[in-house]
Amino acid sequence: MAIVRAAAYSAGMDEEGFAPSDAEMRRVLELARAGIARYGFGEELHPEDLARPWGNARWQDNAWLRGVRDLLEWVLGERACGPLRGTPAVRPTPYDVYRDLGDIDEIMRQGSRCPVRPGWPPPQSGEAMDATVHWLDGDTDIPPVCEHALGAYQCGCQDLAWMSAGG
Numbered sequence: 001m002a003i004v005r006a007a008a009y010s011a012g013m014d015e016e017g018f019a020p021s022d023a024e025m026r027r028v029l030e031l032a033r034a035g036i037a038r039y040g041f042g043e044e045l046h047p048e049d050l051a052r053p054w055g056n057a058r059w060q061d062n063a064w065l066r067g068v069r070d071l072l073e074w075v076l077g078e079r080a081c082g083p084l085r086g087t088p089a090v091r092p093t094p095y096d097v098y099r100d101l102g103d104i105d106e107i108m109r110q111g112s113r114c115p116v117r118p119g120w121p122p123p124q125s126g127e128a129m130d131a132t133v134h135w136l137d138g139d140t141d142i143p144p145v146c147e148h149a150l151g152a153y154q155c156g157c158q159d160l161a162w163m164s165a166g167g
């Protein structure tokens with residue numbers, strides 16, 4: 001049996017479920033959607049943006065928020081398959097989530113010297129999914145979208161929260 005990339009995530013991964021309540025996950029999902037709507041980039045990812053995914057701060061934040069949204073929609077049962085590997089599960093367990101995110105390290109490394117790989121999301125979406133998993137795991141109480149509906153790159157309030165949490 002294959003071992004999921006366990007090193008990337010908490011050894012205390014809980015098979016029973018996720019740390020935040022459904023209501024809290026839904027609240028963060030709505031914040032992510034509000035942030036995405038604010039930018040108005042739409043759903044399509046354009047090759048010119050994917051060729052230089054670090055070129056535009058608003059685009060980066062949008063990519064982050066998309067990552068949070070895509071993962072939380074799956075966890076909350078709004079989509080039947082995982083956002084990265086298409087893992088089929090109507091309400092995924094933490095194990096399903098880890099399995100779906102098996103390529104997350106490579107996804108996060110895209111874009112520094114090469115364009116985003118076809119079929120993969122931008123690196124910021126990967127980073128956001130990684131941050132979301134840590135929140136789902138209970139590694140941190142700080143959700144991946146702040147109260148201003150912004151991701152890690154766009155809002156200073158999260159820096160302050162990370163500092164006070166010692167993270």
Ligand SMILES: [Zn+2]
Pocket residue numbers: 146147148149150155156157158
């Ligand atoms: Zn904020």
